[in-house]
Amino acid sequence: MARVWIEDRANHADYRKALGAWNEAKKAGSKRAAPGRWRVRWYGPDGKPKALTFPKLPQAEAEKRAVEERLDKGTYRDPKQGKILFSEVAEEWHGALRKPSERTRNDYRELLDLYVVPKWGAWQVSAIRWEDVSAWLTELGDQPGRRGKPLSAARIEKTHLVGSMVMKRAVMAGRIHLNPFAGHELTKADDDDDHVYLTHEQLADLADAAGEQRTLILVLGYCGIRWSEATALKAGRVQLDARRLRIVQAHTRVKGGMRLGPVKNHEKRSVPLLRSLVEVVRPLTVGRPADELLFTGADGTHLRYGTWRPEFDAAVKAAGLGGLGITPHKLRHTAASLAIASGADVKVVQTMLGHKSAAMTLDVYGHLFPDRLDEVADALDAGRASALATRGAGKPSEPRVQNAYCPPGGEPDGQ
Structure with missing residues (x-):
């Protein structure tokens, strides 16, 4: 048992002095609490003495039991540590x-x-x-x-x-025992209405309306990379023969502007590039140094979202898609939906989008994957039929009946 005890301070000189001062203050109208007569004392895990005082004995006894329990279970926290702001x-x-x-x-x-x-x-x-x-x-x-x-x-x-x-x-850090922010029910963001899934035809119309940024629209809509990743993509990371885009950096907004940094979740990855887009992307790589950005603004520097967004919105309107609420980021949803419709499994989509886990991909796009329940049921039917056919092969056509038990000198049971 942990060493915790209660001390009665009634005869302690410091307590009697404090009590006298309190009585005098009370006569003068003070409403401060009386000094605690009962002191709970113990030694913490660090070996240092600790103490708390209480005005009533039941309060001290309750604290003594609580301290003993926390010390025995290893959940003890020094009360003074919890006073930090x-x-x-x-x-x-x-x-x-x-x-x-x-x-x-x-x-x-x-x-x-x-x-x-x-x-x-x-x-x-x-x-x-x-x-x-x-x-x-x-x-x-x-x-x-x-x-x-x-x-x-x-x-x-x-x-x-x-x-x-x-x-x-x-x-x-041992300042409190439990996290009061844990265990709360939060309203989850219902972002189904925010998802926009363009068809191949709509994506083509948008790309054609984007003029010089046609290739960027197609890459966003078919490769599923983030805007910050697309604007950080360098010519040397475009692998046309392998039909891959190597995503290793992203633009990050910091005080004073934009900076190249790691991709979200540090998920470096290779993204598939459609065969039909290889020749579309190739002109952007020809004669360019490997460390030069693939997509740039009119001044040759990195493409700024605030500058390009009005151009994008104009292309959306020109393509007749103004009522869909499409944004550059939401082209990721289009890339995911088209990949799933083409038969891509969840792991492929996860890799393409750079999600931390397949569970995250399913949380966002699980409703787009085809319902294969009938397919599973048909496969089970085929397996069941095969198993039953094998089970019945070579057995008599009539069921075998076990002879009834007949006790000595008697009739068979049930006869």
Whole structure:
């Protein structure tokens, strides 16, 4: 049993002095709490003495049992550690990020500054309760965001994730026992209506309407790479003979402009290039250094989204697709849908799109894969028929009846 005990301070000089001062202050109108008579004492895992005082004995006994249980189970946390402010833990967490890209770190920073720290920054981490976080998530859905519009379900989900990761650090550092951001039901973003799936004919019309950027539209619509990956694609990474595009970099928005960085999730990959597009892409590679960008703006530098988007929107309108809500990013949906319709399996689509897992691909595009239930049922029927035919081969046509048991001197059972 862990060493935890209760100490009665009634005869302690410091307690009697504090009690006298409290009585005098009370006569003068003070409403502060009386000094605690009962002190719970114990030694933490670090061997250092700890203590908490309580005004009533039942409170001290309850704390004694709780401390004993936490020490026995290895879930003990020093109460003083939980007094650190959320804002301090948030800075520790953000400063220690290693794996995320610079853009992701900037996104986290923005969410911290806009929504998370303004709410929780002045709170001690041990004071945050699950129900407090639940109420905050409801508030996020009701209040306007930075741009004056209600936050989307995806934005709320990501904001909650940032807060949860900060508190996870507090748990791992031994400052609190449980993460109050865990276990909350969040409204999932229903983005089915946001998906746009162009046909081959519609994609061709859009590409033709895009003029000099026709090739870019076709690459986005058939290869499924992200806009940031397409604008970072270099001539030396276009493998025309192998019909592959090597995706290893992406443009990342940082303070002061754009920067070439790793692809999302660090998922470097080779993307298939249609045979019919090889000759379309070839003119962009001829005579160009290997490290030169394939798709550039009119000034020869990297293609900027804000500059090109009006041209793209004009091409959408010219192609008669203005009512579909198509964007450059949503051409990934078209690439996925056309690949699935052609018979590509989930692993191929995952690789092409650069998803972290096949599960993610199925979450987004599972409804596009053909329903093969009848195909499976027919295959099972064929297997069943074959098995039953083999089972019945060489056996008598009439079922074999087992002789009834007949006891000595008696009639057969059941006769």
